[in-house]
Amino acid sequence: MKCVIDGIYRFGKDFATLSLAPNKKVYDEKTIRKGKDEYRIIDPKKSKLGAALRMGLKETGLFEGAKVLYLGIASGTTASHISDITGEHGLIYGVEFSSRSIRDLLPVSRVRKNMIPILADARMPQTFASRIEKVNVLYQDVAQKDQSEIFIRNAKAFLKKGGTAMIAIKARSIDVTENPKKIYAQEKQKLSQYFEVVQQVTLGHFEKDHAFFLCRMR
Amino acid sequence: MTFYISLSPIGLFAHDNKGELVDSVIFTDLNKAKEQFIAAMDKQQTDEEAQLIKKIEKKDKEIIFEIPKEGYVNQFPNISGDTVRQNLPKLAQSTGFCKNPSDLYNHIHSLNMGITRAAVKKASTGDRFLIHAVNTIDELESSANMLAIRLKEWYALYFPELIENTRSNEKLASIISSDAHRDKISPEDAKDTIGADCPEQDIIPMHRFATEIHNIYLHKKELEEYILKKSKEIMPNASELISPMLAARFLAIAGSLEKLSKFPSSTIQVLGAEKALFRHIRGNGTSPKHGIIFQSPLVNQASRKTRGKVSRMLASKLSIAFKMDYFDKKLKGGKKLKEDLDKRLQNLKG
Numbered sequence: 329m330k331c332v333i334d335g336i337y338r339f340g341k342d343f344a345t346l347s348l349a350p351n352k353k354v355y356d357e358k359t360i361r362k363g364k365d366e367y368r369i370i371d372p373k374k375s376k377l378g379a380a381l382r383m384g385l386k387e388t389g390l391f392e393g394a395k396v397l398y399l400g401i402a403s404g405t406t407a408s409h410i411s412d413i414t415g416e417h418g419l420i421y422g423v424e425f426s427s428r429s430i431r432d433l434l435p436v437s438r439v440r441k442n443m444i445p446i447l448a449d450a451r452m453p454q455t456f457a458s459r460i461e462k463v464n465v466l467y468q469d470v471a472q473k474d475q476s477e478i479f480i481r482n483a484k485a486f487l488k489k490g491g492t493a494m495i496a497i498k499a500r501s502i503d504v505t506e507n508p509k510k511i512y513a514q515e516k517q518k519l520s521q522y523f524e525v526v527q528q529v530t531l532g533h534f535e536k537d538h539a540f541f542l543c544r545m546r
Numbered sequence: 547m548t549f550y551i552s553l554s555p556i557g558l559f560a561h562d563n564k565g566e567l568v569d570s571v572i573f574t575d576l577n578k579a580k581e582q583f584i585a586a587m588d589k590q591q592t593d594e595e596a597q598l599i600k601k602i603e604k605k606d607k608e609i610i611f612e613i614p615k616e617g618y619v620n621q622f623p624n625i626s627g628d629t630v631r632q633n634l635p636k637l638a639q640s641t642g643f644c645k646n647p648s649d650l651y652n653h654i655h656s657l658n659m660g661i662t663r664a665a666v667k668k669a670s671t672g673d674r675f676l677i678h679a680v681n682t683i684d685e686l687e688s689s690a691n692m693l694a695i696r697l698k699e700w701y702a703l704y705f706p707e708l709i710e711n712t713r714s715n716e717k718l719a720s721i722i723s724s725d726a727h728r729d730k731i732s733p734e735d736a737k738d739t740i741g742a743d744c745p746e747q748d749i750i751p752m753h754r755f756a757t758e759i760h761n762i763y764l765h766k767k768e769l770e771e772y773i774l775k776k777s778k779e780i781m782p783n784a785s786e787l788i789s790p791m792l793a794a795r796f797l798a799i800a801g802s803l804e805k806l807s808k809f810p811s812s813t814i815q816v817l818g819a820e821k822a823l824f825r826h827i828r829g830n831g832t833s834p835k836h837g838i839i840f841q842s843p844l845v846n847q848a849s850r851k852t853r854g855k856v857s858r859m860l861a862s863k864l865s866i867a868f869k870m871d872y873f874d875k876k877l878k879g880g881k882k883l884k885e886d887l888d889k890r891l892q893n894l895k896g
């Protein structure tokens with residue numbers, strides 16, 4: 329076991345986070361015990377962050393105490409790992425517009441006090457702005473046609489200068505007929521107007537027709 | 547000069563155009579904060595907000611809000627919100643809201659848990675209940691049919707003639723459940739049946755099983771009555787144009803009344819034909835002319851030539867009706883829509 333990226337540990341080919349709430353699984357993730365510590369493996373089939381790490385993502389911009397805005401948090405699968413990384417001094421503002429998904433998030437965020445559930449539409453940052461603060465990291469996974477525009481709008485309003493922004497792009501949400509490579513290039517160009525795109529990985533067989541971008545706010 | 551107002555988890559703030567704090571109202575406790583946020587969502591005003599506005603208007607300043615507010619200009623983000631979001635922990639300390647950041651974070655957590663729990667509660671509206679009922683109908687139907695296949699094989703060992711002569715699963719379950727003995731069902735057929743003679747002990751479990759299936763069909767009928775009633779309540783206007791059951795089916799496919807109300811009529815026309823539509827987009831196959839709208843007798847009884855037109859007309863009226871039903875059920879526009887439609891259909895016939 330080795331800490332390879334801030335708060336992320338490697339077990340063979342798997343990546344894991346040190347659980348903030350041991351003995352309480354969030355989804356059906358595998359866990360590894362080392363004395364009092366419990367490590368939770370990030371399932372690359374269920375978490376795009378996990379998939380991106382497996383496909384060679386070199387950094388995440390997350391750190392202990394970081395504040396994070398998570399758009400499309402759903403029931404908190406990936407966010408629970410981010411919650412492990414940022415720890416009890418960090419904070420994750422999680423925005424989700426499906427009341428069904430956020431209902432499943434509530435019990436998770438009751439245990440993990442650094443997860444802040446917000447039922448709102450990420451397209452309308454003015455509706456949740458008064459509930460959050462500026463953040464160090466923006467993470468987005470919403471599978472929408474206008475996902476890059478949503479990302480940029482939120483980054484401009486809430487991401488601190490020099491902050492990190494990660495986005496999972498689903499080609500099929502943007503155009504079902506177009507070649508994914510072409511879509512990635514076109515979205516990258518949009519992002520480049522506001523961010524330095526630090527790394528781009530495709531999610532390979534873990535998530536078909538998905539790319540993951542790690543950007544830094546200019 | 548203009549003052550900018552923003553809301554935050556710890557209170558309301560007013561800043562000037564240089565981002566200097568000019569006034570604020572700090573929440574005294576969690577409940578006050580929660581009230582403020584819930585009021586803001588419902589576009590209501592709290593005492594705290596009124597207090598701040600009054601103080602500023604006394605100074606004869608123009609106000610720009612960050613959240614849209616009736617009667618005021620708004621701008622997002624505004625300089626007040628930006629400043630507060632940049633410095634929330636510091637502000638919480640300097641305004642005396644709390645001593646250390648962990649208190650602030652506990653407050654933010656409790657506040658948002660409270661707001662979100664209230665929002666989830668409000669989101670479980672009548673349309674969600676109706677959608678589950680519609681989907682349950684389909685599941686009951688397919689379970690009953692699956693079980694009926696087993697019943698037929700089983701009961702045919704004893705009385706195959708009944709199975710041969712009864713087409714409908716529902717009817718079959720009803721007959722066997724009222725009395726499973728073949729001589730009671732049809733003495734004539736029973737006389738020279740090729741089915742095995744069997745003791746009572748073999749008949750009892752078949753009877754028991756048929757009763758179970760029969761009950762599923764009864765349950766389905768009850769649920770249909772519930773759906774009719776509920777659908778008329780939730781979609782009174784759409785129910786003027788199509789049967790309440792079909793309206794409920796539209797709702798179930800859309801996922802919510804809100805979504806349904808936002809669909810353009812072109813989407814309504816092909817709703818339920820998604821598979822064919824995607825095939826068409828990928829370049830295999832023609833574009834579908836209608837989805838479940840075809841279940842309306844107005845469409846399926848129209849002549850082949852006019853069918854496309856009729857379904858387009860109906861879809862366009864439906865899109866208006868769904869909007870009425872979502873935004874204000876008290877609007878009684880459905881009748882008028884139906885009259886309009888009937889007139890146009892008359893014209894079409896010439």
Ligand SMILES: C[S@@+](CC[C@H](N)C(=O)[O-])C[C@H]1O[C@@H](n2cnc3c(N)ncnc32)[C@H](O)[C@@H]1O
Pocket residue numbers: 374375376399400401402403404405406407423424425426429448449450451469470471472
């Ligand atoms: C692929 S799932 C996210 C999975 C999650 N990121 C994880 O890995 O645990 C996408 C989520 O984004 C939500 N979503 C889509 N559009 C949204 C929007 N405009 N605002 C907020 N949430 C949205 C969906 O409801 C869905 O729950």
